[in-house]
Every structure is written in structure tokens, then in C-alpha cells.
Amino acid sequence: MKATLKKDSIRLIVVLAAAFLMSVNIQSFINAGGLFPGGAQGLTIVVQRIVLKYTGISIPYSPVNIILNIFPIYLGFRYIGKRFTIFSMIMVLANGFFVDIIPAHAITYDPLLIAVFGGIINAVAICMCLSVDATSGGTDFISIYLSQKKGVDSFPFILGINTVILLIAGIYFGWEKALYSMIFQYVTTQVLHILYRVYQQQTLFIITDKPAEVCDLIYRVANHGATLMHGEGSFEHQNKMIVYSVVSASDTRKLIPAIKKIDENAFINSIRTDEVRGNFYLRPRD
Incomplete structure (x- = not known):
């Protein structure tokens, strides 16, 4: 109260x-x-x-x-x-x-x-x-x-x-x-x-050795899930996990530094998203 x-x-x-x-x-x-x-x-x-x-x-x-x-x-x-x-x-x-x-x-x-x-x-x-x-x-x-x-x-x-x-x-x-x-x-x-960036979206591509922790972080901060994709480095040919998620642009200010704390070697590509169709969560206004 x-x-x-x-x-x-x-x-x-x-x-x-x-x-x-x-x-x-x-x-x-x-x-x-x-x-x-x-x-x-x-x-x-x-x-x-x-x-x-x-x-x-x-x-x-x-x-x-x-x-x-x-x-x-x-x-x-x-x-x-x-x-x-x-x-x-x-x-x-x-x-x-x-x-x-x-x-x-x-x-x-x-x-x-x-x-x-x-x-x-x-x-x-x-x-x-x-x-x-x-x-x-x-x-x-x-x-x-x-x-x-x-x-x-x-x-x-x-x-x-x-x-x-x-x-x-x-x-x-x-x-x-x-x-x-x-x-x-x-x-x-x-x-x-x-x-003000709440109603703008960003697409995150994250190459990391700690995909589970990164996915959990995205869910806690942005209330969004993520998609995991398998990748392979072209130079060393090592298997890598790619975390894909679309989040509010305002959440990226919290997510990117937090991801680097989880995995300092993570590669993060943040791309502006013009339109999202489907189940995209927006926090209620009240």
C-alpha cells in the first residue's frame, strides 16, 4: 500500500x-x-x-x-x-x-x-x-x-x-x-x-558458451523467451550456441551489460526491428 x-x-x-x-x-x-x-x-x-x-x-x-x-x-x-x-x-x-x-x-x-x-x-x-x-x-x-x-x-x-x-x-x-x-x-x-524506447524493438543474436544462463536472464529482464540455434565457427570449426530473441529496445540497456557479466566472451549483435508479428509481450500500463 x-x-x-x-x-x-x-x-x-x-x-x-x-x-x-x-x-x-x-x-x-x-x-x-x-x-x-x-x-x-x-x-x-x-x-x-x-x-x-x-x-x-x-x-x-x-x-x-x-x-x-x-x-x-x-x-x-x-x-x-x-x-x-x-x-x-x-x-x-x-x-x-x-x-x-x-x-x-x-x-x-x-x-x-x-x-x-x-x-x-x-x-x-x-x-x-x-x-x-x-x-x-x-x-x-x-x-x-x-x-x-x-x-x-x-x-x-x-x-x-x-x-x-x-x-x-x-x-x-x-x-x-x-x-x-x-x-x-x-x-x-x-x-x-x-x-523513449519502450515501444521500439531490438533483435538480439548472442553467440555464447552459456546459453541457458543467457536465456534465463532474458526471461527475467524482458519477460521474453528465446530461440537456441546451433552454429559453427568458420575459423576453428567449434560448435557454438546462438541465442535469438526480440526484446524491447529499452531492455537492451540492461540486458547487454548483464550478458557480458555472465559471459565476457559473448558476441552480441543488436539489430533494430521495425515490426513484430505474433506473441510479443508488452508490460501492462497499470
């Missing part, structure tokens, strides 16, 4: 910090450069600016963002996890609250600097949420849903979905802003690939 309370307290603190960081990014970079982030946030800002442009009415951020998150939140509750979704809802609500109360303050008006550094800060905020099993809402829910159902790295698809949002932004606010927004979203996606 105490351990759960402590974990949830840490999750709450990180989620609120991420919400504040994302809100500052919106008010200091995105709005200053007239850019459009991806997902529900981007759609929210598009709606705000269209209404302001054609009616002169400045509508608050929170109500629009909450409405656009209704379907993704439904996916979260039904397919991903209730506690995961609750903390994500806290992120959505807190982010909207902070955006509506934090005054806009431009750090720079250079659109390229805004696109690059705004994208980096946006990725850091999203990664903070993901690291404690939450999201910033919108397409993050859809991304995780596709990853769990299809077993593929779905982050590249987010960029494609966001392109549709940018087409709308380009029509109403000019293609220059839309193009800089594409840079913003691309930077966000690439930084996420670097910082």
Missing part, C-alpha cells in the same frame, strides 16, 4: 511538472511563433485561432482540448489501463489549466529556433509523462493503442496524422507557419525516439 502510494505520488508530481513545462512551451514558443503542435493540442490551437480570426472571440484552451480528448481517453480506459488513463487525464486537465493562466511571453521570434527548441521541449514533456506511465493525451493514446495491438513502432505514424492538421493550418494561416510546424513536429518525434 505504501509502495503504491509512493509510486502514485511520484507519478503525480512528474505529470504536473510535465503539464507545466508543456504549457510554458505553448505560451513561450508555439504561440510566439504562430506554430501548431501535433495531435489534440494542435487541433485545439487551430480551433482557437480560427475562431479568433473570424469572430474576434478568444476562447479558452481547456474546453476545446478536453472535448478533443474524449475519444482517445475512451481508448485508454478500454484498451490500455484505467490508472494510466486517469493520470493522463490529470495531465490534460493540468496542461489546459496552466495554458489558460500563464501569460504569453516570447523568448525568441526566430521561427527556426522556435521550431527546433520548441520541439525539443515538447518531446521532453511528453517523455516525462511516458516515463511514469501517462501521456499528454490525444494521439499519444492512439499511438500506444496501435503499439499494443499491432506490435509496431507507431511514432512515425503520428507525423503522418499531424500532417493533416498542418494542411488545415496552412490553408487558414499560411504555408510558412505550416512548414515551420512540420519542423517542430519532426524534431519532437525524433527526440522521442532517442529518449
